[in-house]
Amino acid sequence: MTYLYWYLGLGAISLAVTIIRAHLRYISASGQANNFIFHANPLLDKLLLALFFVLLLPLWPIILIRSAKQSDPAPPFEEIDPPDDFAVKRDHLLKQWSLAEIETKEMISDPLKAAPELPFGHLNQAWESFKQSMQEGDQLWSFSTPRTRKLAGDEVHNGYVIVHGELIGPYFLTRSMNT
């Protein structure tokens, strides 16, 4: 009988430590001190937690080993939301623009000076990099392209794309809206 008390006593301590540790890691991860595992009803939460504790107490070595191992790695994000074949097509083109027109239109200005006063503001570096893709004779067009992704659902993407003759080349996104 003494061994059983020791077994259950050790189990109670181990389970409590496991739960508290997980709770602290939750707070550390989320910055929120409440709502860990709990149900919308606080009284029910306490009952469920007590029930959970009592039922799992005899099985504490399994819980402890499982908690230590955490052997199931989370699936890579690419598996959750696989990349699609997004491409701008000719019938998505809206209007031809000159480089100067775009850079005037997309100039960012903020009264609190919280963005660089440049075309596309904080995205100016990406814009400059996009411009490097342009060659002699290329045109710049605005576009609106529908896109369906597993997690995001149906969207419409807007932006500017380089058109080189029949080829519709690199694009620069400026807006992504769910439809």
Add this chain to the structure above:
Amino acid sequence: MTAQIGEVLIYEGQENAMCTEPLEDFFEFGGSKPAFEPSCSALWRGYVGTWEIVNNRLYMVGLDGTLTDGTNATLETVFSGYPNRVFAHWYSGTLRIPEGKMLKYLHMGYGSTYERDRFFTIEKGVVIDIQVCQNGVAEEDEALEGYSIKAMTILPKHNREEGNTR
């Protein structure tokens, strides 16, 4: 996908959980994305951003996350030279702020429903419309107030180091 920890929106001096991630658009549009390390299944993006609406403009005023090299990520990690405030000029869309008590829990993304949703329509970082949508009234008096999630899996560091990052 587990229910996700929300962003934080400061509006009229009050902090609210926000079920929209405007910084993801910044990354999608070509902004440089640091290697965030997700600490748990409820935070796949690996960071929590704090946003504020001032004079009808959306600003990012904080970022709390960890990078894969173990260092802390702040606003300046993403926006060099802008440690305190960044105008979210890249964002056009709708911000969703759930309010009131939970009506129905869905353990996926931001799928849970609450008594009300406050929607901010944003055009290039500027608020152009605010609407409150009434979704119902919670039947349970003790239902929790405000956005919450029920459970998550804490990702062990060795799993995270194996490249299972978003």
